[in-house]
Amino acid sequence: MARPLPKRVQDAARAQFDVTVREITTPLTGDEMRMALSEFDGVVPTLGDMFTAEVFADVPKPRCQVLANFGVGYNHIDVAAAKAAGIAVSNTPGAVTDATADTAMCLMLMSARRAGEGERLLRAGQWEGWHPTQLLGMHLGGRTVGIVGMGRIGQAIARRCSHGFGMRIAYHSRSPKELDFEAERKGSLLELAASVDVLVIAVPGGAETHHLINAEVLSAMQPHAHLVNIARGNVVEESALIAALQAGQIAGAGLDVYEFEPEVPKALIAMENVALLPHLGTAALEVREDMGMMSVDNLKAFFAGTPLPNAV
Template identity: 65%
Template sequence: MKRILLTRPLPDRVVEAARDLFEIEMREENTPLKPGQMRGALALYDGILPTLGDMFSVEVFAEAENCRCRILSNFGVGYNHIDTAAARGVGIAVTNTPGAVTDATADIAMTLILMSARRAGEGERMLRAGRWSGWNPTQMLGLHVTGRTVGIIGMGRIGHAIARRCHFGFGMKVVYHNRSPKSVEFEARQLETPEAVAAEADFVVVAVPGGTETRHLIGQGVFAAMKPTAHFINIARGDVVDEAALIAALQSGRIAGAGLDVYEQEPLVPEALRALENVTLLPHLGTAALEVREAMGLMAVDNLRAFFAGETPPNLVN
């Protein structure tokens, strides 16, 4: 029976499914693996089920050419924490869990759009602090969402799901930027650059994958192009955004607000961001629903099952 390491505690249903197929060991800690632990795991296990924060870098794979591990079945759609080229170089397959995360992540994007536009976080803080003096006609006026323009940067599965919610649920106009031509089944316009999207949108939503190609894709140029009444939303990866440029845009009032579920140096969130009232901060809740995490885990287990059965895993990325 193949020996598999689960690098974090997972839902019971996922653990049971893995145990039915493999000899498993599950870490009790919710902290990322350290480099030495990753090297040890590559030597000791036939497969590893890692997740966000387990930084399988080129240095980790440097001495792994003849290691026991043959597959990293990532728990999550994003896999920029794994150097897939280095893994492939030592004969290790990498898989991910697309599809299962799409709707949950799109829902969090809508949560952030609404919270940022309607100043929900700020209002809750005021109420909890005992500073609410009662309703009045000019209190905490925010931005009406219905009928506005949303700009999607990255029209993949998640970007498309967000655009659908905005268009059909809130009557919003949709503009978007995608690296390749992409058509959608409702009225929307594809624009040439993120800056062009930023100039037209009331809400700029980032939904691109992480990695070296998209690091700091969103920076001063995008924020400078945005309307001063516009809001910025990130549900992608933290390092897609130049966090310092975002902080400067928020502090100066260059943009009206932001809603963030991810950060450049997770779990560290700069004090400058935490001090701002015009930003909504969530602790990476994108897929945090039990049925979604179960679906992700079962998909990761099925990738392992297929691989060790001699089949091509359903979600092979390298």
């Protein structure tokens, strides 16, 4: 296990396997990844463990047979290179859906209603009491939310927005979706960006979505609109976002992920109209336990010779 996982998960793994847990929380180094491929039958990597083609190439005869990724996103693993090396890859979809959607709603409210700004004001001892025009934000009810990517997480966000806040739903995805709520599919990302009050990013990471949200998309957004990203940091071109916020092209942003995390630009930290979370998307004990148990189930299935429940 590349990181310490919840006790319930470690106990479940130890009931089946001889388990080694790496007891630090930073991503695996290149040498550690090569060692893991050489010395273990299975590895549970997670976000930041960059299993690139070069890493696999350096271990031509790996002992490792399966990477049971802890997390739904697996853009840190070169899946084609892993499979070429004879290594199966799995992930943990489903377990993260509701928690990630909840985080999107948290950021939407924090950004639109200026919650972070208000808390900082109060903690700094600068709040002088209620008055009618203090910290006026944007009411979400009746607004239009645009969702980029209408997969499991995108749909969960849309349901919360529609049923919980009475928002109109628009989306952009590669293909139309059969949905159990009203939503308008926009023909292009630019058309979506120009038509919504809140733009929420819910696409997978990877080469296809790198800098999907760039200066052109941000310039298409309305000046009162907010951007929310709970996907992967590099889906948003961070320098373009900073420029758009500084120029007043958009009203604010809510971010749980960052292009070069854990580095967060000082320019973002300095802005009052940006809500920042430290990648809390799935940070609930039950959710992390469910994710871990899915990783263990993938390992159990692989070594029992049965199909992976969540192969990628």
